Amino acid sequence: MSAGNLTHGSSAEQGVRVVLFDIDGTLLTTAGAARAAFTRALSEAAGRPISPDGYSFSGRTDPQIARDILSRHGVDGAALDEAIPESIRLYLRYFADNRSLDKARLLPGVPDLLEALASRPNIRTALLTGNVEQGARLKLGHLGITGYFDFPLSCFGNDDADRYRLPSLALERARVRLGPDVAGRQLVLVGDSEHDVLCGRSIGARAVAVCTGWTPVHVLRSLRPDVLLQDLSDTGRALQAILG
Numbered sequence: 001m002s003a004g005n006l007t008h009g010s011s012a013e014q015g016v017r018v019v020l021f022d023i024d025g026t027l028l029t030t031a032g033a034a035r036a037a038f039t040r041a042l043s044e045a046a047g048r049p050i051s052p053d054g055y056s057f058s059g060r061t062d063p064q065i066a067r068d069i070l071s072r073h074g075v076d077g078a079a080l081d082e083a084i085p086e087s088i089r090l091y092l093r094y095f096a097d098n099r100s101l102d103k104a105r106l107l108p109g110v111p112d113l114l115e116a117l118a119s120r121p122n123i124r125t126a127l128l129t130g131n132v133e134q135g136a137r138l139k140l141g142h143l144g145i146t147g148y149f150d151f152p153l154s155c156f157g158n159d160d161a162d163r164y165r166l167p168s169l170a171l172e173r174a175r176v177r178l179g180p181d182v183a184g185r186q187l188v189l190v191g192d193s194e195h196d197v198l199c200g201r202s203i204g205a206r207a208v209a210v211c212t213g214w215t216p217v218h219v220l221r222s223l224r225p226d227v228l229l230q231d232l233s234d235t236g237r238a239l240q241a242i243l244g
Helices: 032-046 062-072 077-097 110-118 133-142 163-178 194-198 215-221 234-242
Strands: 016-021 121-127 187-191 208-209 227-229
Touching: 016 208, 032 077, 077 133, 077 215, 077 234, 110 234, 121 163, 121 208, 133 187, 133 194, 163 187, 163 227, 187 194, 187 215, 208 234, 215 227, 227 234
Parallel strands: 016 121, 016 187, 187 208, 208 227
Antiparallel strands: none
16 A cells, blocks of 8 residues: 655646545544543643533644634633643643544545555545644554555645645645646545535635535535545445546
C-alpha cells in the first residue's frame, strides 16, 4: 500500500485526480473516544468542568472546536488564546494514552477503496480533515492505513482553523507537487458532513458525500453533492463516484 509514485511537475493534462478524504465519520469511527478525550482536555485546560453537550464536532477543525466550546463556557481573551493549544496538546496525550484507540474501527469498504485508488497511477490520495496532523496520524496509524495517504498534499486543522480555507490550500499544494496547471475540478473531497460538501465549492472541487457520519441524509441530499453514497462498501460504485 502506498500513496503512489509522485513526480514533481506531473502534467495536469494527464488527468490526475487528487482525492481528499475526511477522517472521522468517513474513513473511521472512534466510537466517541476522541470526543471524550477532547472533553477531558478542555476541562483541564480551562481549569473547570467543560461540557460539549449540544455541540457537533462534525466537519469542524480541532482548533475551532476548542475555541467554540471554551468561548461558550466564558473563556476569553488571553486565557482563551492559551487554552486552545493546551487543549489540543492534552487531547492528543489523553487520546493516545488511555486505550481510546482500541475503540477505533474502519468504516465499511474503506480498505478496498484505498487499495483500488492506490493501484491507479493518475490518482493521488490525501486528506482534508479538521484533525490536527498528529491526531490524524494517531488514528490512521492505529488502523494501519497511514501509508495510503500523501501527507505533503494533505491539509489539517493545524494548517488553518477555518475548514473552508483548506481546499484552496490543498489546491496550492497540488500545484506545487503535481504542476501549476492543476485545476480545482481535479480535486475530489470525500466526506460525511455538510462542511465537507460545501467547503470545496469555492475552487470548483468535486464533492462525494457519504452517509456514515452524523449529518442526516436529508441534509446532505439538500446540499446537492456531486454524488451521495450510503457508504463506501461498493468499491466500483465509490470509484465511479470519485472519478466522475
